[in-house]
Amino acid sequence: MFGRSTGDTGVKRREFITLLGGAAAWPLAARAQQPASSRKIGLLHPGESTVVSTRIVAIREGLNDPDNNRDSGIEIIMRLADGDISRLPALATDLVNNHVDAIVAAAPAAVQAAAHATTSIPVIAIDLESDPVANGFVASLARPGRNITGVFLDFPDFSAKCLQLLIESVPTLSGIGLLWDPSTGTLQLKSVEAAAQGFGITVQVFEARRAADIAEAFYTLDRSRIQGLLLLSSPLIAGNPQLVADLTIRRNLPTISLFPDIARAGGLLGYGPDIQNLYRQIGVMARKVLQGAKVTELPVERPTRFQLVANLQTARLIGITLPPAILLRADEVIE
Template identity: 40%
Template sequence: MRRREFITLVGSAATWPLAARAEQMPVIGFLSPLPSGEPPPFAGFRRGLAEEGYVEGKNLAIESRFANFRPELLKEAAGDLVRLEVNVIFAAYPESLTAARNATSSVPTVAVDLESDPVAMGYIKSLARPGGNLTGMFLDLPELSGKQVGLLKEMVPGLSHIAIFGVPGLNAAQIAAAAAAVRAVGVEAEIIEVQVPDDWRRALEAAKTRQVEAGILLSSPLVFVSSKQIGELALANRLPLISLFGEFPKAAGFMAYGPNINSMWRKAGIYIGKILHGTKPNDLPIQRPEKFDLVINLKTAEALGLGVPPTLLARADEVIE
């Protein structure tokens, strides 16, 4: 692929960093596997940067690269950011983190990763002292899975069979944690794999055929961008699903319980601001989310024939009617 074609596909041209360096302005490289365009949590990221005194266009530049779900472009995009000598890489997705790790072991990298166990994967030495050039925000997967299973049991009387929808490889750690949480409460786990948006129809129909009574959507960019499609298909198949993305029930899905993504991206912005001020990544411990949101769509619950217990409604952070 020619250089000009690559730049057109994955993001802005490399003019910003050159101008920024002329003004001695630090540059953040934002690496995304998604189609071009800032995702909603980016506003939280900007707030975190502002708390550390950094505002894009004033004393900071952001150079973005988008891969449109094409791994070969993401690999090249990471290398491009390294060649541009950005000051920090913001890897807000697990695929971005993998690409950044393969591209550099020296450029400071801040991650928001909802899918990986950073210690088990060998990304870091410990949560308190990550080591190397990586730090960021990671989930406690077993704890989250246990709470999601508990919520489904509250909502679906006599629940005995739960589907776990995940992306092979990407969701390996989550699949293990979710399956263990399901079996721990005496419920059968059914693992159903998805890889591209077109897989959702087949996957949900397979769940219905296998007499699954509810399901867990493991986190991935694929789930995030397909929330509306998944919600509609789940309703057609009368299958209650829980996601960790609040966008899911807001797009006609049933329920979500997970970390506040805006808060995680804001903290990533704060960490990057600290690194630009001179703090080393190894001095910034890995953080776990502190705020978790429960969002319930009452209209979808009614369409599925489910009554929401008043105690659950009282605990909800948001109820969609």
């Protein structure tokens, strides 16, 4: 009554083995078909929440699929160092332990921390200060070859271009200060020092590792013969535009930075990439990774939009007359 033919048993056995084989693939298939609402991206940033909140908006704009024009529903887990970069390695490890699907790492110290924390989770970097190949983050710009890609400026002479713009704006300059965050490395510092030597300009370097150091540098400038200040690229500088602008006006000091937002806040000149657009660009790259793009084959990108912002209000306050050539080249003039 309960017997089955040998042929029927063979068929059932083959079906059972096939079912087992399919079951073994379930975890991988489930991960590949994971709904967007359950995906998680970690954001590793050296700054504070007041700075990062606007960046989150831009990342989400990049993450959202333009085809359906709806919120991606992807969870963003923030880990912020609040200005203390020594915390970044532990914060990176925490994101790995949270099983995020990708990590957005802002600034060289954050990229390094994420690189040490994982070799399997994709890391999408936003780094305006490093050479990604020389630093070992990627094998090449076209084919990263490991779990890191992202947006890198990778153009150390860009800071030297800022120096040239400052000299054009204040032709009487004979000495300038360089505000430098050591955590960003020496690439841009060496480039500007070499350019200053070519222009016959003396240079004095001021280190800034935290916001209080920025104010201290301006106070020190009062006791020197420095006639202008170039603020080298750093998340610390980018995260304190109003502080820098206020000190610029208070000390009657011509300044230029790679962050146009500082000029909008009251600095004299800003020439560099649109930071919000960079985070939007990063969001798009992260979306590609979540949709299945291999991070090892996702080419490194560069900033696509640069702006020169000149603040005429500040120029008048500090007694500077900006040349017509600078105003004509400016993308934005604040009057």
